[in-house]
Amino acid sequence: MKKYRILSGLLAVFALLAGCRAHERKDSVRREAALRPLPDYPFIRYEDNTLQFPSGRADFDTLYHKMDSLLSTGKGKINILHIGGSHVQAGYLSHRLRMNFSTLGDSVMTARGVIFPFRILRTNAPQNYRIGFTGTWESCRCTKPNGTDTLGLTGAAVSTGAPSASLTLRLNPSGTSVWHFTRLRILGYANDTTAYPYAIHRGDTLLPQHDAATHSYLIHYPEACDTAHIRIHTGEGGRFTLTGILPENDRDGMTYHAVGINGADVPAWLRCHHLPGDLKLIRPDLAVFGIGINDANVPPQKFDPEQFKARYRELIALFxxxxxxxxxxxVTNNDCLLNLGRRHGKRTNPNTARVAKAFKELAAETGGAVWDQYHIMGGSRSSALWRGKRLMRPDRIHFTAEGYHLIGDMLYNAIITDYLQADGN
Structure with a gap:
């Protein structure tokens, strides 16, 4: 009997060791499958592609616990909100991140996230959805401080009183079936009760439910859709202002929202009076702060790091x-050029390193993380090397589509590597 007990104990130990090795192999396979392959550029510091935590990380542990639950049980909802300027408005970077997160599992990504009819503003728009329009519209954005419209989550607004005004939304313009919604939440407001948005679906009129508390109009659909035909009822003298569109459904999963306005700095976003309420509607679990390159686009003597941090603290408080x-x-600024006028010309922006330092100090104050894009891409003057590989545009401020995709892959890898390491600990 004693020998039997010893043998049973040894077998249990061997089984435990084998199980641990199998678990390690599983984790290794999981890690390799989760991370995105990266091209071999010697000037990029891939070895430093990590998240830095100058102080605590409790909020990230909370986020990762929610990710554990979602990935293991399929239950729960996670909202990510990426906010910035032209790097975000273009949609290449944020959509790359959105689609990278979708590789974590089947149906991980559910709702598409907030969208806006940028073409009415006569500016560039993300290519991964389409919004057409009819009628006469006026527009406003947060980079113009004298705008009369009250702005919110998207940093922009379009308004109309035209009887012919309409919007046509297509979430899957490439013919795929990735995104669907069962209701549309139209963010905005009217000058009286005669103005409101409604939808036409298969010949039926779908009237909205007005939620005055959230400044939104909710339109329910009888089935899952990826296309919407929205019309604006204005009545006599009525006027409706639209500040964003949220395609929603009831499925559990992850939603990656991205809001960006060309030229936007921190004061521009603080100018959006409906932003606090819209943030409570989204209730982000992760905020990706990509605002800073426009704040730093000034002569060195005019950039005040303390003022920059003070303004960011106001924005952080809203989140x-x-x-x-x-x-x-x-996310620290990328290396870029600064135009100092005819006399001094263009030169490497010295404020970039100062913004990176300010972000690390803010992260230390708030228990946040820093992804040091500036250092990882190669540091000072590395934008010339990126331009040489056609990863940046000639202005050496903005990236090409290929460059944005690479940034999106590196940032995603940094987040997922940190998640997997936290999971292992």
Whole structure:
């Protein structure tokens, strides 16, 4: 009997060791499958492609616990909000991240995230959805401080009083079936009760439910859709202002929202009076802060790091008011050129390193993380090397589509590597 007990104990130990090795192999396979392959560029510091935590990481642990639950059980909802300027408005970077997260599992990504009819503003728009329009519209954006419209989550607004005004939305313009919604939440407001948005679906009129508390109009659909035909009822003298569109459904999963306005700095976003309420509607679990390159686009003597941080603290407070456990991720500016006029010409922007330092100090204050894009891409003057590989545009401020995709892959890898390491610990 004693020998039997010893043998049973040894077998149990061997089984445990074998199980641990199998678990390690599983984790290794999981890690390799999760990360995106990266091209071999010697000037990129891939070895430093990590998230930095100058102080605590409790909010990220909360986020990762929610990811554990979602990936293991399929239950729960996670909202990511990426906010910035032209790097975000273009849609290449944020959509790359959105689609990278979708590789974590079947149906991980559910709703598409907030969208806006940028073409009415006569500016560039993301290519991964389409919004056509009819009628006469006026527009406003947060980069113009004298705008009369009250702005919110998207940093822009379009308004109309035209009887012929309409919008046509297609979430899957490439013919795929990735995104669907069962209801549309139209963010905006009217000058009286005679003005409101409604939808036409298979010949039926779908009237909205007005939620005055969230400044939104909710339109329910009888089935899952990826296309919407929205019309604006204005009545006599009525006028409706639209500040964003949220395609929603009831499925559990992850939603990657991205809001960006060309030229936007931190004060521009603080100018959006409906932003606090819209953030409470989204209730982000992770904020990706990509605002900073426009704040730093000034002569060195005019950039004040303390003022920059003070303004960011105001913005952070809005996110924390919406969700006290929102994880904060600060993305440092990319290396870029600064135009100092005819006399001095263009030169490497010295403010970039100062913004990176300010972000690390903010992360230390708030328990946030920093992804040091500036250092990882190669540091000072590395934009010339990126331009040489056609990863940046001639202005050496903006990236090409290929460059944005690479940035999106590296940032995604940094987040997922940190998640897997936290999971292992």
């Amino acid at each position: 924390k008011s919406a969700n006290p456990h929102c994880a904060l991720l600060f």
